[in-house]
Amino acid sequence: MDQHLIKIDPEKHSVATTATSLPPLFHYYGDAVRRLFVAAAIIITITTPIVSAFLTLPTFSAIIGALFLVIVAGLTNPSERWSSSLNLTVAVLGAALFQYRGIADYLAFTVNPAQVFMFTVDEVLAVIFIIAVYYSSKTFRRMFVK
Numbered sequence: 001m002d003q004h005l006i007k008i009d010p011e012k013h014s015v016a017t018t019a020t021s022l023p024p025l026f027h028y029y030g031d032a033v034r035r036l037f038v039a040a041a042i043i044i045t046i047t048t049p050i051v052s053a054f055l056t057l058p059t060f061s062a063i064i065g066a067l068f069l070v071i072v073a074g075l076t077n078p079s080e081r082w083s084s085s086l087n088l089t090v091a092v093l094g095a096a097l098f099q100y101r102g103i104a105d106y107l108a109f110t111v112n113p114a115q116v117f118m119f120t121v122d123e124v125l126a127v128i129f130i131i132a133v134y135y136s137s138k139t140f141r142r143m144f145v146k
Contacts, residue, residue, distance in 0.1 A: 027142035029135035030076040033087045036132040037073040040094065040125055041066040051118040054105075069094075084143045087136040094129035098122050 044066040052059045072090050077083045102122035105115065 027138050028078050029139045030078055030083065030087065032135045033091065033132050033139070034073040034076045036128050036135070037069045037087075037090070040128045040132075041069040041073075043121065043125060043128075044069075047117075047121045051114060051121065054115060054118050081143045084136065084140045088133070088140045091129050091132035091136045095126055095133050098126040098129060102126050 044062055048055075048059060048062040048066075052062075055062065069090070072086060075083060076087060099122075102119060105119035105122055109115070109119065
């Protein structure tokens with residue numbers, strides 16, 4: 001990946017560009033994890049009003065959770081080890097939470113369309129977070145195992 005750096009010559013007051021080669025970041029998937037977290041936050045935000053009657057926690061917790069996901073996505077940084085640790089932790093907790101909720105919804109399954117919708121949303125979010133676990137664990141491995 002080439003990046004152009006701009007150098008200003010103080011004597012000539014002209015701008016010259018030189019190409020430098022930066023080392024590629026192999027096994028960095030923070031951008032994919034960021035997109036998955038933002039997608040999950042959007043799904044949570046859009047579906048919370050529809051399924052709020054079936055939530056076991058206050059609706060406010062879903063709003064805070066969505067905002068937390070967006071903040072974590074915004075903090076994702078390829079040069080910080082703590083960022084990959086945070087992404088992996090959030091992805092694992094999200095996968096566990098939404099898969100647990102999906103199983104609980106399935107066990108209490110009725111023909112109520114809103115409950116069927118909530119089950120579907122929980123499973124979609126669980127899959128998103130499972131994919132995020134995969135990508136964030138690859139990044140985590142890159143950061144800590146050289």
